[in-house]
Amino acid sequence: MYKSYLLFELKRQFSSLKTIVITAxxxxxxxxxxxxxxxxHRDAHERHIESLRAIExxxxxxxxxxxxxxxxxxxxxxxxxxxxxxxxxLTMLSEDVRRVSAQRIHADTYLPGEEVPAWERVLNAHVLxxxxxxxxxxxxxxxxxxxxGVCATEIDFNDPTxxxxxxxxxxxxxLMTTIQFYRYLQNVGVPIIHSAxxxxxxxxxxxxxxxxxxxxxxxxxxxxxxxxxSKENEVGGYKVLLLQPLSRMKVYLAKLCSSFIVCxxxxxxxxxxxxxxAGIVFGLGLGGYPVPFAPAQxxxxxxxxxxxxxxxxxxxxxxxxxxxxxxxxxxxxxxxFVLIFLLFAVSLTTxxxxxxxxxxxxxxxxxxxxxxxxxxTAFGFGRVLWNPIIYADxxxxxxxxxxxxxxxxxxxxxxxxxVGFLWFRKKDVIC
Amino acid sequence: MNxxxxxxxxxxxxxxxxxxxxxxxxxxxxxRGELVGFVGPNGSGKTTTLKMVSNLIWPDAGSISIGGYDLxxxxxxxxxxxxxxxxxxxLFAGLTGMAHLKFIQGMRKVSxxxxxxxxxxxxxxxxxxxxxxxYSLGMKQRLALAMCLMTNPQLLILDEPxxxxxxxxxxxxxxxxxxxxxxxxxxxxxxxxxxxxxxxxADRIVYIxxxxxxxxxxxxxxxxxxxxLSTDDNNRAMEVLPGAELFSDGWIKITLGETSLxxxxxxxxxxxxxxxxxxKRTYDLxxxxxxxxxxxxxxxxx
Numbered sequence: 001m002y003k004s005y006l007l008f009e010l011k012r013q014f015s016s017l018k019t020i021v022i023t024a025x026x027x028x029x030x031x032x033x034x035x036x037x038x039x040x041h042r043d044a045h046e047r048h049i050e051s052l053r054a055i056e057x058x059x060x061x062x063x064x065x066x067x068x069x070x071x072x073x074x075x076x077x078x079x080x081x082x083x084x085x086x087x088x089x090l091t092m093l094s095e096d097v098r099r100v101s102a103q104r105i106h107a108d109t110y111l112p113g114e115e116v117p118a119w120e121r122v123l124n125a126h127v128l129x130x131x132x133x134x135x136x137x138x139x140x141x142x143x144x145x146x147x148x149g150v151c152a153t154e155i156d157f158n159d160p161t162x163x164x165x166x167x168x169x170x171x172x173x174x175l176m177t178t179i180q181f182y183r184y185l186q187n188v189g190v191p192i193i194h195s196a197x198x199x200x201x202x203x204x205x206x207x208x209x210x211x212x213x214x215x216x217x218x219x220x221x222x223x224x225x226x227x228x229x230s231k232e233n234e235v236g237g238y239k240v241l242l243l244q245p246l247s248r249m250k251v252y253l254a255k256l257c258s259s260f261i262v263c264x265x266x267x268x269x270x271x272x273x274x275x276x277x278a279g280i281v282f283g284l285g286l287g288g289y290p291v292p293f294a295p296a297q298x299x300x301x302x303x304x305x306x307x308x309x310x311x312x313x314x315x316x317x318x319x320x321x322x323x324x325x326x327x328x329x330x331x332x333x334x335x336x337f338v339l340i341f342l343l344f345a346v347s348l349t350t351x352x353x354x355x356x357x358x359x360x361x362x363x364x365x366x367x368x369x370x371x372x373x374x375x376x377t378a379f380g381f382g383r384v385l386w387n388p389i390i391y392a393d394x395x396x397x398x399x400x401x402x403x404x405x406x407x408x409x410x411x412x413x414x415x416x417x418x419v420g421f422l423w424f425r426k427k428d429v430i431c
Numbered sequence: 432m433n434x435x436x437x438x439x440x441x442x443x444x445x446x447x448x449x450x451x452x453x454x455x456x457x458x459x460x461x462x463r464g465e466l467v468g469f470v471g472p473n474g475s476g477k478t479t480t481l482k483m484v485s486n487l488i489w490p491d492a493g494s495i496s497i498g499g500y501d502l503x504x505x506x507x508x509x510x511x512x513x514x515x516x517x518x519x520x521x522l523f524a525g526l527t528g529m530a531h532l533k534f535i536q537g538m539r540k541v542s543x544x545x546x547x548x549x550x551x552x553x554x555x556x557x558x559x560x561x562x563x564x565x566y567s568l569g570m571k572q573r574l575a576l577a578m579c580l581m582t583n584p585q586l587l588i589l590d591e592p593x594x595x596x597x598x599x600x601x602x603x604x605x606x607x608x609x610x611x612x613x614x615x616x617x618x619x620x621x622x623x624x625x626x627x628x629x630x631x632x633a634d635r636i637v638y639i640x641x642x643x644x645x646x647x648x649x650x651x652x653x654x655x656x657x658x659x660l661s662t663d664d665n666n667r668a669m670e671v672l673p674g675a676e677l678f679s680d681g682w683i684k685i686t687l688g689e690t691s692l693x694x695x696x697x698x699x700x701x702x703x704x705x706x707x708x709x710x711k712r713t714y715d716l717x718x719x720x721x722x723x724x725x726x727x728x729x730x731x732x733x
Contacts, residue, residue, distance in 0.1 A: 092576040236519065240523060
């Protein structure tokens with residue numbers, strides 16, 4: 001009987017005009033996002049080519065500028081030496097990436113008793129695992145971090161002139177390292193992109209889940225599910241439903257399950273369709289490191305908000321799992337967390353719907369909570385509450401400080417389901 | 432065997448000063464195959480009682496057993512014996528009439544032939560393809576009735592079943608209930624303000640007032656003949672006439688039973704009591720109702 005009711009509820013929700021219209025609107029929205037990505041990607045690419053030409057034109061002046069800076073009183077470091085050192089390291093890197101990066105990590109000089117930063121220990125571990133491509137990326141990042149560090153420690157920021165020269169020098173060294181880095185990328189065969197809007201299948205799916213979906217998901221859930229119980233109250237469906245020999249727990253669970261399935265379908269199907277279209281037109285994209293690189297951000301384009309933060313905040317206790325480096329694998333990990341978040345959102349919305357007397361009230365409360373949570377997130381406070389953005393964020397999945405947070409939606413979902421069921425079990429239906 | 436047994440049912444709504452007692456103490460039974468009318472003015476607690484029997488709302492105290500199953504401990508088994516329409520026909524939003532019938536067919540494992548029979552009985556025909564929300568009240572009532580009857584319930588609860596039905600529908604419903612009564616398979620508990628309907632159908636009538644059962648009587652008993660006597664000494668007349676009771680405004684009510692009216696007159700006169708007037712009354716349901724609820728106003732309970 002439960003199965004019969006579950007099928008009835010599924011059929012009812014899937015064939016509802018509201019579900020079809022909302023899914024179609026979401027699909028159109030994603031199609032629009034794909035178009036926007038294509039436009040932004042091409043625009044960024046053209047702008048970058050222009051900036052590269054500007055760099056090329058500026059290069060002949062570079063030596064003169066450096067010399068002017070050297071002649072300034074109080075300058076204690078040879079810019080040529082720093083630049084040459086970087087150039088030498090990059091040359092070595094391009095010769096034998098893994099060997100050099102391993103050497104670089106081991107040879108890095110730390111004072112006796114000085115603690116080696118955690119992230120370097122983790123990088124070291126990765127390099128030692130012979131993850132060649134990963135090492136390419138990490139090694140470069142480390143070199144760059146060390147290089148900028150050297151520059152920064154020798155500048156007296158209390159002296160305005162020194163600071164001005166530092167700014168100048170920083171720009172120059174940035175230009176130099178950028179050019180050298182392009183050569184490096186070219187040597188190791190890493191394709192270069194210049195925007196965070198690459199419209200390939202993997203990158204688009206990743207962005208839909210971790211960025212766009214974070215806002216869309218709760219709104220989608222409220223629109224689809226907010227009336228799942230309240231409409232029975234309005235029209236009197238309870239009088240048919242609750243007179244059947246089916247326990248209220250099963251009624252509650254069937255409504256919850258069907259709502260969850262409908263929400264997953266309404267989110268995943270359009271996403272899969274649009275990503276597939278992107279895949280057919282623009283290719284799958286690179287599924288793993290080294291990912292296309294965005295020089296303007298000095299970060300990998302598609303991992304700017306995730307991998308870069310992971311790198312900066314890695315803790316030996318929560319290192320990135322082996323192989324947890326590819327966009328495709330990220331999706332495999334990210335989707336369960338999106339589903340957990342969906343379960344939470346569905347549990348919350350059905351709970352509201354069950355307690356509300358009509359759908360308008362139910363929807364108003366649902367949207368109030370979604371908007372409220374987004375506002376709280378903007379102020380940082382939302383991180384201790386439920387937060388749609390955080391749970392699809394790989395940074396939060398792998399870092400120690402917040403690793404526990406991603407279980408919150410599951411915990412909240414369990415609490416809401418139990419309380420909702422107990423409430424519904426003893427609820428007086430007055431309709 | 433009692434198909435429905437209600438004991439000490441109580442239900443209040445609200446808290447503190449706003450607390451309203453809808454059902455104060457309700458207890459009665461419906462036997463197998465019996466048609467019981469549930470009568471009372473607005474706000475007397477009829478619908479609340481029926482909602483508790485349907486487990487739509489929970490009582491504060493008391494017990495309900497349906498078909499021998501405790502409704503609160505063996506809910507599924509109890510509701511398996513039950514079908515009903517409470518207050519107004521409840522339907523699902525956005526579904527066609529046929530989808531409703533198929534829902535019941537799936538939930539209660541109803542045969543195709545029984546479903547077709549009930550479709551025929553409902554008279555909805557091609558309208559079943561339309562959304563039920565677009566139906567008139569009468570059509571909704573027919574659909575809800577068809578849904579109830581599809582399940583061949585052992586206990587059928589109908590709250591104002593003729594509400595919204597046109598005369599044809601009302602007659603059809605009455606005939607259908609009469610058939611059910613003759614078959615004796617289904618027990619029926621129904622409430623109605625149409626006392627004529629109750630009188631025609633019910634085997635027994637339960638009267639409720641301000642959340643309490645005030646009277647239960649067989650329909651034949653209710654629809655009997657009685658006499659009103661006006662004498663110069665009503666108290667003495669009541670002493671000499673067993674079963675006589677004070678009616679109102681100086682009248683004594685006498686139900687004849689095996690004694691003839693002439694014999695009564697002789698007895699009264701032999702005691703020196705003068706009879707001023709004698710009136711023959713047919714004791715129909717309306718008269719009982721008037722007698723029981725004279726001066727009542729709706730209490731406003733849910």
